[in-house]
Amino acid sequence: MEAKFRNIRKIVQHLKHPYRLFFYLALLGIIYMVLDIVEPVLAGHIMDALLSNEVKTEIWQLGLLWLAIFILKYAVSYEKMRIGLFSMLSGMENIQLSIFQTILSAPLAFFNQFSVGYLMARQTDDVFNLEGMMPHHLVEGLLAIAESFIILSCMFYLNVWLGIGAVLLKCLDLFSNFYFPLKQLYKEHNEARAITSSELQDVLKNILMIKAAGKEKEESQRFQECLKQYYGTWNKRDEINYIRSLLTRMSEDASYMIIIVLGGVSMYYGKMTIGEITAFLLFYKKLSSAFVGAVPLIPLFKIGEGAMERVDELKRHIPEGKTSDDEKGQMESRGKIELQNVKFSYNNQRILQGVSMSFKPGEITAIVGKSGAGKSTIIKLLLGLYQVEDGKILWNGKDVNQINGQSMRSLISYIPQDAPLFHRTLRENILYEAPESVSDEDVSKVIARTGIQEMQKRFEQKEKAWNLETTVSGGERQRINLARALLKNGSIYIFDEATSALDTETEKIVQQTLRELSRTKVVIIISHRLSSVRKADKIYVLDEGSVQENGSHEELMKKKGRYYRLFEEQVKKNDEKQITG
Ligand SMILES: Nc1ncnc2c1ncn2[C@@H]1O[C@H](COP(=O)(O)OP(=O)(O)O)[C@@H](O)[C@H]1O
Numbered sequence: 001m002e003a004k005f006r007n008i009r010k011i012v013q014h015l016k017h018p019y020r021l022f023f024y025l026a027l028l029g030i031i032y033m034v035l036d037i038v039e040p041v042l043a044g045h046i047m048d049a050l051l052s053n054e055v056k057t058e059i060w061q062l063g064l065l066w067l068a069i070f071i072l073k074y075a076v077s078y079e080k081m082r083i084g085l086f087s088m089l090s091g092m093e094n095i096q097l098s099i100f101q102t103i104l105s106a107p108l109a110f111f112n113q114f115s116v117g118y119l120m121a122r123q124t125d126d127v128f129n130l131e132g133m134m135p136h137h138l139v140e141g142l143l144a145i146a147e148s149f150i151i152l153s154c155m156f157y158l159n160v161w162l163g164i165g166a167v168l169l170k171c172l173d174l175f176s177n178f179y180f181p182l183k184q185l186y187k188e189h190n191e192a193r194a195i196t197s198s199e200l201q202d203v204l205k206n207i208l209m210i211k212a213a214g215k216e217k218e219e220s221q222r223f224q225e226c227l228k229q230y231y232g233t234w235n236k237r238d239e240i241n242y243i244r245s246l247l248t249r250m251s252e253d254a255s256y257m258i259i260i261v262l263g264g265v266s267m268y269y270g271k272m273t274i275g276e277i278t279a280f281l282l283f284y285k286k287l288s289s290a291f292v293g294a295v296p297l298i299p300l301f302k303i304g305e306g307a308m309e310r311v312d313e314l315k316r317h318i319p320e321g322k323t324s325d326d327e328k329g330q331m332e333s334r335g336k337i338e339l340q341n342v343k344f345s346y347n348n349q350r351i352l353q354g355v356s357m358s359f360k361p362g363e364i365t366a367i368v369g370k371s372g373a374g375k376s377t378i379i380k381l382l383l384g385l386y387q388v389e390d391g392k393i394l395w396n397g398k399d400v401n402q403i404n405g406q407s408m409r410s411l412i413s414y415i416p417q418d419a420p421l422f423h424r425t426l427r428e429n430i431l432y433e434a435p436e437s438v439s440d441e442d443v444s445k446v447i448a449r450t451g452i453q454e455m456q457k458r459f460e461q462k463e464k465a466w467n468l469e470t471t472v473s474g475g476e477r478q479r480i481n482l483a484r485a486l487l488k489n490g491s492i493y494i495f496d497e498a499t500s501a502l503d504t505e506t507e508k509i510v511q512q513t514l515r516e517l518s519r520t521k522v523v524i525i526i527s528h529r530l531s532s533v534r535k536a537d538k539i540y541v542l543d544e545g546s547v548q549e550n551g552s553h554e555e556l557m558k559k560k561g562r563y564y565r566l567f568e569e570q571v572k573k574n575d576e577k578q579i580t581g
């Protein structure tokens with residue numbers, strides 16, 4: 001019971017003026033209920049009056065009153081529906097937004113646990129299933145219970161035995177709705193749906209690889225397994241739903257037969273008038289509609305609870321931030337960055353064994369090492385996206401943990417390894433992080449400098465930009481990202497394998513740009529290709545989780561250590577490529 005209240009409280013938190021809303025819905029519900037109950041009483045009176053040749057004016061008055069009640073009832077009903085729908089949809093909107101914001105605020109480590117498709121399915125499907133917990137359903141459910149009691153009392157008043165019969169048959173209906181484990185069934189089905197959606201997203205993302213590898217058949221088989229699970233849980237869920245509605249209809253049909261037979265017998269023995277039987281039948285119909293209104297709310301509520309628990313589960317995977325960013329100091333715009341004996345693991349697997357480095361304005365610093373050495377990880381730590389396990393990262397001598405993350409990141413122009421893009425116009429992509437003060441002239445300059453004029457024309461309009469992300473080449477991707485980084489104009493530039501896909505011509509432009517930037521800014525370049533870091537002022541060689549050597553290209557070559565060997569290896573490979581290619 002407590003869990004039910006907790007779930008309801010969570011819904012209420014997402015509503016605007018919840019108390020006012022509940023009060024209004026309850027008021028409308030009560031007016032409707034009173035009108036609904038008065039109706040059969042009036043009908044019974046009219047019937048008996050008609051048969052007993054009473055004064056006709058009374059019948060007219062009663063008739064008009066019935067008409068007025070009838071019209072009012074449906075007007076109230078409309079208002080109830082309008083408010084209910086509005087409150088439900090705005091509640092869902094708020095919940096969906098709150099899930100979205102929770103996901104966005106999650107630390108990067110959270111995204112290693114779930115795939116994009118899985119998160120998308122949970123973000124939408126679970127919210128749709130919350131319907132049963134929305135205010136109008138809750139109010140309706142409670143009022144329907146009250147109404148059922150009042151109607152039953154009236155029925156008992158008219159005829160005790162018929163009343164008992166009606167209660168017994170309705171118990172069958174209630175049993176079928178309480179008995180089945182719908183919450184679990186819907187939860188299982190939603191999980192299967194989220195997994196299917198995640199699988200589909202994965203396949204579509206890797207379609208090129210699947211086709212190139214000729215793996216269509218295997219992928220179909222894999223997907224079939226997912227679908228089996230998905231439709232299997234659907235089948236289980238709806239089979240139970242059919243049994244439920246069958247039991248409801250059965251009890252309904254049987255009831256009318258019993259009322260007519262027993263009512264007829266009572267009338268024969270003079271225990272009931274035709275007006276009373278009419279009233280009883282109408283009451284029974286009202287009882288059924290109160291049940292029809294309320295009973296499905298039970299499974300709906302259970303389904304909603306399942307969904308709420310899944311929404312909560314998702315949020316529980318996201319640890320609360322230790323200290324709010326607002327309490328931390330702002331970042332100074334210029335300065336040096338230092339890593340002191342930094343250790344870090346992913347899922348208990350040590351990646352960095354104690355790394356020390358420093359980056360200064362006015363210098364180009366490079367980090368080299370085989371792929372998987374932990375180069376990108378160092379950058380993610382610098383950006384404060386993961387927490388170091390041991391050791392320190394200092395910005396101008398200040399521990400990174402004491403600095404406002406947002407203010408720190410606002411100073412960094414960062415080009416990640418896989419050069420991400422949005423399905424948005426090229427302009428939106430390159431201005432993604434740019435300050436307000438950027439002028440059209442600056443934008444044009446950067447576009448010209450990075451050589452993306454032609455693309456700017458191609459992806460100018462929103463309608464044509466939807467395929468930007470999927471159609472640009474690797475080099476074009478990197479050029480757009482370079483433009484974005486330049487327009488942000490941070491005081492620290494980080495290029496993670498940012499030139500790996502560029503042609504020699506563009507790489508030259510990048511090298512020149514780097515040199516210009518490095519006059520006043522911190523520039524960090526990361527590469528596994530040593531040829532692109534030769535001109536760096538300082539090179540760190542990362543291997544086996546720590547820095548093995550550092551110095552300029554010439555110094556390191558003289559040393560004839562790890563860097564020298566790596567360089568020789570790559571030069572040899574390049575020569576071979578040139579010969580064989
Ligand atoms: N999110 C992650 N979860 C678990 N392991 C990861 C994650 N990201 C990277 N790794 C692992 O950490 C190691 C270092 O990765 P990374 O820093 O990306 O290497 P590099 O950039 O030097 O190629 C690799 O073995 C990689 O598989």
Ligand SMILES: [Mg+2]
Binds near residue numbers: 372376377417497
């Ligand atoms: Mg990397």
